[in-house]
Amino acid sequence: MKTLVVYYSFTGNTRKVAEELAGRLGADLTELIEERPRKGLSGAIRAIFESLRHRASEITPVTAPLRKYDLIILAAPLWAGHIASPMRDFAERYREELSQVSFVITHGGSSVKKAAKELEEFCGQHPLEVMDIQEVQIKKNKVGRPISAYLAALRRDFADNDNTAHAA
């Protein structure tokens, strides 16, 4: 399957996971860049404000040919209980170009259920899988196992889809 990993990362955790995923899948990788650069404490305060106000943060146009991918993995951090605002912009803006999606949400320990549901609404479709990874696992380089489990689940999903298609 032709896979693209699209990620947003403010402090580097999601980038690590996205790079590891892309490397293990042999997938392409695209980082979301914000039109208005985000730095330091003011960037974090703005992040919380945007999350609580349900605002998207505008990203620069994505040049990857999204329609060409069988699967697009969206990876982003949790901000104040919501999906990071730049990922919201991506999902809302490009929803018509996304074939199948799967999510990765990094966080500090809170539940990602609500954020995953929101992202599903922004994309307009159910994700194949949702993986949440806690910051402490990333910092300690303990992402190998959860990533293996996630990739195995995705492969099963694709095999099931294939079987259903052949049976039809």
Ligand SMILES: Cc1cc2nc3c(=O)[nH]c(=O)nc-3n(C[C@H](O)[C@H](O)[C@H](O)COP(=O)(O)O)c2cc1C
């Ligand atoms: C502005 C801001 C808000 C955050 N809000 C939450 C939160 O509500 N719950 C949580 O578990 N972690 C929260 N975190 C922690 C991040 O989700 C976590 O560190 C994540 O891995 C950061 O990803 P990144 O390094 O790719 O930006 C927050 C971090 C920031 C900067």
